[in-house]
Amino acid sequence: MPRPVLATIDTNALAHNLQVVAQRLARDATGAAPSIWAVMKSHGYGHGIAAAVRGFSQADGLAMLDLDEAVRCRELGWTGPILLLEGFFEPADLDVLSRYCLSTTIHCAEQLDMLEAGLVRAPIDAFVKLNTGMHRLGFQPGEYADAYARARALQALGVLGSVGKMTHFARADDDAAVTRAQLDCFRAATRGLPGAVSVCNSAATLTPGFAAGAADAEQWVRPGICLYGASPFADQSAESFDLRPAMTLSARLISTHVVPAGEAVGYGQVFRAPHPMRVGIVACGYADGYPRHAATGTPVTVAGVRTRLVGRVSMDMLAVDLDSVPAASVGAPVVLWGQGGPSVDEVALSCGTIGYELLCAVAPRVPRREL
Secondary structure, three states: OOOOEEEEOHHHHHHHHHHHHHHHHHHHOOEEEEEEEEHHHHHHOOOOHHHHHHHHHOOOEEEEEEEEHHHHHHHHOOOEEEEEEOOOOHHHHHHHHHHOOOOOEEEOOHHHHHHHHHOOOOEEEEEEEOOOOOOOEEEHHHHHHHHHHHHHHHHHOOOEEEEEOOOOOOOOOOOOHHHHOOOOHHHHHHHOOOOOOOEOOHHHHOOOOOOOOOOOEEEEEOOOOHOOOOOOOOOOOOOOOOOOOEEEEEEEEEEEEOOOOEEOOOOHHHOOOOOEEEEEEOOOOOOOOOOOOOOOOOEEEEEEEEEEEEOOOOOOOOEEOOOOOOOEEEEOOOEOOOOOOOOOHHHHHHHHOOOHHHHOOOOOOOOOOEO
16 A cells, blocks of 8 residues: 555635635725735645646636746636746746736846847736835835836837736734835835736735735735645634635554653654653654654644654654554554644744745655545
């Protein structure tokens, strides 16, 4: 039989989470609710492109980084807008954008140079990105008007189709004052410039007030992690927003035994049994994408009972405390995160990271099943 580890992808949960976000936006809107780009970076945050396309079938558009993944969405039948969040990288990409009707982010002068020098078979829709303090991608506030004017000139020539404005927030998850300052910067730099607006990531999308980048423009938000059932906030759970986990990482016990008091478990002997302790070995390790740096105490569910990881995670296995699960034996189901187990955010907190990383890191060798 195959090794007993599995990532189950629930496309109904993806659809539910999209609906939750849409309903919140409609409730908070003072006018028309913003349109939604469902963000599908990193192979749909590790959930798979096909599953994400199915789950987000009611989204207004899809957004991602990878050109091949965008083409795959078209091959799967997606006919709506697709936005490339890093845009294109070389002139040859422009033909692909035109052929597959892909929208692009424009974040640097070199991209404008390529557009001005290249030929496209059909106009390409674009969002010109402003750096409001994130300091990754985007034109500086003092150069934004000139960059936008160049984009509008390309629009007049038929190289670009629609032209909009966008930015990215650095601390929408934990500092409203910083986000408001970025929003003020965005409004000042784009004042009087026509076109749609896109400013909100997951945290900003879930926070009333931030979606209104410009009251008189078409709005697009770009939720990502929340659509997959994880929270962008350290102090608010996904469940508190009625978000459902779309990925469940599960496995089974492949061994159980009693560790004598004082004996150590696993590499490095970082955990010693405080008393004669029943331990189970789970068929999942860091080569499957479970984090090696998960500490003793990281939550896990065995046979429906919440317990904890003990010792250091190995490449292919990890150990769990079975004292609270006396009936668990070889073959018992284990949920590492997701439906019926701890949330991915809980596991991430124990590992000193974020749920995004864990979802994206599930290894290709782990079989996936779509519901």
